[in-house]
Amino acid sequence: MYHYDRKGPKRGVALYSYSAEFGMTKTLEDCFEDLYDMGAHGIEILANTHIENYPYPTDAWVEKWFRLCDKYEIVPVEYGNWIDSHVLGHRDLTTHESAEMLKRDIRLAHRLGFTVMRTKMPVINDLLEPVKNWREIITEALPLAEELNMKMCPEIHTPSNLKGKLVTDFVEFIEKTGTKNFGLNIDFSVFRTGFSEGEWRDPLYTPNEPEDIIPLLPYIYCCHAKFINMSDDFRETTIPYPEIIKVMQEHGWDGYLLSEYEGADKYDYGYEVGQTLRKQHIMLKNLLGD
Amino acid sequence: MEREVIQSVGFRNIKKDGEITGFQFKVRLPYYRGIFLSQIRPGTLFIDGEKIEKENIIWNIKGEDYTLEEMKDDYTTQWDVTAPAVLKVKKAGGLAQGYHDLKYGFCFTSSYMPPIIQDHLDPDAESMVFMPEFGHHVNERRLLIV
Numbered sequence: 106m107y108h109y110d111r112k113g114p115k116r117g118v119a120l121y122s123y124s125a126e127f128g129m130t131k132t133l134e135d136c137f138e139d140l141y142d143m144g145a146h147g148i149e150i151l152a153n154t155h156i157e158n159y160p161y162p163t164d165a166w167v168e169k170w171f172r173l174c175d176k177y178e179i180v181p182v183e184y185g186n187w188i189d190s191h192v193l194g195h196r197d198l199t200t201h202e203s204a205e206m207l208k209r210d211i212r213l214a215h216r217l218g219f220t221v222m223r224t225k226m227p228v229i230n231d232l233l234e235p236v237k238n239w240r241e242i243i244t245e246a247l248p249l250a251e252e253l254n255m256k257m258c259p260e261i262h263t264p265s266n267l268k269g270k271l272v273t274d275f276v277e278f279i280e281k282t283g284t285k286n287f288g289l290n291i292d293f294s295v296f297r298t299g300f301s302e303g304e305w306r307d308p309l310y311t312p313n314e315p316e317d318i319i320p321l322l323p324y325i326y327c328c329h330a331k332f333i334n335m336s337d338d339f340r341e342t343t344i345p346y347p348e349i350i351k352v353m354q355e356h357g358w359d360g361y362l363l364s365e366y367e368g369a370d371k372y373d374y375g376y377e378v379g380q381t382l383r384k385q386h387i388m389l390k391n392l393l394g395d
Numbered sequence: 396m397e398r399e400v401i402q403s404v405g406f407r408n409i410k411k412d413g414e415i416t417g418f419q420f421k422v423r424l425p426y427y428r429g430i431f432l433s434q435i436r437p438g439t440l441f442i443d444g445e446k447i448e449k450e451n452i453i454w455n456i457k458g459e460d461y462t463l464e465e466m467k468d469d470y471t472t473q474w475d476v477t478a479p480a481v482l483k484v485k486k487a488g489g490l491a492q493g494y495h496d497l498k499y500g501f502c503f504t505s506s507y508m509p510p511i512i513q514d515h516l517d518p519d520a521e522s523m524v525f526m527p528e529f530g531h532h533v534n535e536r537r538l539l540i541v
Contacts, residue, residue, distance in 0.1 A: 121427065124427035124528055125527070125528075127427075127476070127477070128396055128423075128476050128477035129396050129397075129398055151427070151428050153428040153429040153430070153473065154427060154428040154429060154476055157475065157477070158457070158473075158475065159429055159473050159475070160471070160473065187428075187506060187507065188506070189431070189434075189470070189506040190506055191504065191506040191510065191513065192431055192433055192434055192470040192504075192506060193433050193467075193468065193470060194433065194436075194467065194504065195467075198470075225506075225507050226507070227506035227507060228506070228507055228508070228509060228510075229510065230509060230510070230511075231509040231511060231512075233507075233509065369526075369527050369528075372527035372528070374398075
């Protein structure tokens with residue numbers, strides 16, 4: 106299996122970015138080749154999207170997966186999964202059923218060579234608070250995660266704040282249990298300061314300062330390098346990237362920055378998200394000096 | 396796979412023992428991730444204006460037929476984003492040669508969306524706010540039967 110030994114923040118891509126093209130104008134291999142062109146060595150997949158016949162892929166598909174990783178020098182970094190407790194319309198899954206679903210993903214993530222999962226929690230209200238029993242679900246899955254060296258990481262995304270209740274609750278759980286198998290994925294949307302004129306802004310949102318990430322670094326196992334607008338001279342105009350990267354480097358953070366493009370324009374006819382990703386990777390390559 | 400939700404390939408009459416028993420067409424999932432069958436909220440089909448209730452449409456996923464009832468409790472079988480579903484409708488004699496107007500509604504739930512939005516999902520009407528990564532609920536296409 107391919108290894109990438111560089112220390113510090115490293116470049117990767119979340120295949121979510123290809124949502125509008127995947128299965129139509131791009132195959133899984135096309136996405137891998139695009140990453141290779143960019144010199145990105147990390148990948149995030151969405152289990153339910155990119156694994157054929159999820160949650161029960163064939164051995165042949167798994168072989169193909171490792172062949173692609175080797176051919177394009179890609180490290181399986183983050184496996185995006187959902188705890189779909191509301192999957193039935195008429196009742197919620199029990200804690201045990203939800204944990205079984207999560208454990209099935211832990212086993213599959215491990216089978217594909219991943220070590221980190223972006224574990225999406227089901228929510229209970231429009232503040233996007235997670236289900237009340239999230240601690241019980243995670244606790245039931247922790248022994249397996251430990252056995253298979255897997256880190257389950259909810260994503261912290263705008264409008265959440267790094268100093269807010271959601272993060273505090275997660276950190277409290279980590280400190281109380283002392284677990285190394287549950288952590289955080291920080292989406293850089295929490296640092297966004299630039300908005301265009303008249304653009305809708307979530308009233309609940311307050312931007313974080315790059316320094317706000319420092320106390321959380323020991324619990325962060327990968328990040329979503331969210332970007333909104335790349336200028337033609339390869340700067341992100343809405344998120345203070347140079348400052349964020351500097352803080353992470355100075356504090357010795359080691360892990361992958363997975364580019365994630367969420368802009369709705371990627372659904373426009375003829376849009377090539379790969380070109381947008383390449384713009385960001387020019388910036389990241391220059392900032393990281395890789 | 397075509398970008399349109401209703402695919403042009405796969406639209407034909409269904410023959411059984413030399414007799415035409417109905418017709419079929421394919422839809423792709425206009426979402427960025429696959430979903431379990433229990434997440435699908437099938438709606439109504441209009442074929443040349445004729446209404447066909449959701450109970451009379453069979454969904455075929457990965458070669459298996461599912462009734463509306465069977466899909467409700469199935470949260471282990473996934474509909475992949477890369478594999479269109481085949482929808483089968485019983486209709487003695489099938490559809491006549493020539494153009495047909497198809498209009499079909501379906502949508503799906505997501506555990507990470509606020510339950511209040513989930514409770515009011517209507518497969519036969521558009522959402523209040525259109526989000527490209529969830530696609531349209533109701534899709535239309537004019538296609539030929541040979």
